[in-house]
Amino acid sequence: MTDPVVETEPEELAVVEPVVEVEPAVEIEPVVEVESVVEGETVALPAARETVLKISGLVKRFDDKTAVAGIDLEIEAGSFFGIVGPNGAGKTTTLSMVTGLLRPDAGTVVVHGADVWANPVVAKRTMGVLPDRLRLFDRLTGAQLLYYSGILHGLEKSVVRSRSADLSAAFGLEDSLDRLVSDYSAGMTKKIAIAAAMIHSPRLLVLDEPFESVDPVSAANVIEILQKYVAAGGTVVMSSHTMNLIERICDSVAVVVNGAVLATGTMAEVRGDKSLEDRFVELAGGRKAAEGMEWLHKFSD
Numbered sequence: 001m002t003d004p005v006v007e008t009e010p011e012e013l014a015v016v017e018p019v020v021e022v023e024p025a026v027e028i029e030p031v032v033e034v035e036s037v038v039e040g041e042t043v044a045l046p047a048a049r050e051t052v053l054k055i056s057g058l059v060k061r062f063d064d065k066t067a068v069a070g071i072d073l074e075i076e077a078g079s080f081f082g083i084v085g086p087n088g089a090g091k092t093t094t095l096s097m098v099t100g101l102l103r104p105d106a107g108t109v110v111v112h113g114a115d116v117w118a119n120p121v122v123a124k125r126t127m128g129v130l131p132d133r134l135r136l137f138d139r140l141t142g143a144q145l146l147y148y149s150g151i152l153h154g155l156e157k158s159v160v161r162s163r164s165a166d167l168s169a170a171f172g173l174e175d176s177l178d179r180l181v182s183d184y185s186a187g188m189t190k191k192i193a194i195a196a197a198m199i200h201s202p203r204l205l206v207l208d209e210p211f212e213s214v215d216p217v218s219a220a221n222v223i224e225i226l227q228k229y230v231a232a233g234g235t236v237v238m239s240s241h242t243m244n245l246i247e248r249i250c251d252s253v254a255v256v257v258n259g260a261v262l263a264t265g266t267m268a269e270v271r272g273d274k275s276l277e278d279r280f281v282e283l284a285g286g287r288k289a290a291e292g293m294e295w296l297h298k299f300s301d
């Protein structure tokens, strides 16, 4: 098969004035105040926020292994939602079914009213996805990957160019846009993949382990971009093993163990009076004592 020919103008991209602000997502009112009369007094009540993502009865089996055993979650617009769980808990399997990459055995996923499996074109239009294991077209340059991502989402070329410039500046990738993505470091690959997921300003970003391999300075940068996106009404759903990071940046969380949600709610509700890490370890079945490894303490030479 011949390599795809992509029309990009990297030189032009490089000279565009970089703007660090990422364009805000599709505008959604973050919190709506409504007037309500209670016993003669007028008080402001927060209106119910729109549900962006509704996961109902999601199940996935691989032969005799049940990876996801009936997950229900409802995520509101403007949430920064973290999914945490031990290795093999079913986080990636769940997010793959949410984003239309893996067909569920049972259950439904509805994104902004559109069923991901019954109405995939509409549902996927409102989503930006950072998949597990970075399934990217890595024989493209960074500029080409951003260009393709924008054009495939139906953006005008001029919009793709200006957003590519904004994103590459915001993610610190301006000097690497002409290099093949396959030659990027793990952290750079993650950043270009997140940038590609954001280029069409989706209402919902689903990010599987977005900060794995990303250095602390870049992570702080990416977090700031995501926080501004959420403040503008966008919604982030991300998985991570890094408890203090999730605790710091997410307002809501779900703890998934053995394919089931053991706790979900606001960060304060799930954490209680503990740290998220202690609560997580408690829900995940406690720490394992490292016994039976005495051979490791007697060196073979």
Ligand SMILES: Nc1ncnc2c1ncn2[C@@H]1O[C@H](COP(=O)(O)OP(=O)(O)OP(=O)(O)O)[C@@H](O)[C@H]1O
Pocket (backbone or CB within 6 Å): 062, 065, 066, 067, 085, 086, 087, 088, 089, 090, 091, 092, 093, 094
């Ligand atoms: N394609 C597959 N074929 C067979 N088993 C699979 C497949 N994908 C996942 N599994 C199994 O499903 C379970 C859940 O895996 P999953 O990758 O969703 O976990 P995870 O919570 O994302 O783990 P980690 O934190 O280690 O990435 C595991 O037992 C895994 O071995």
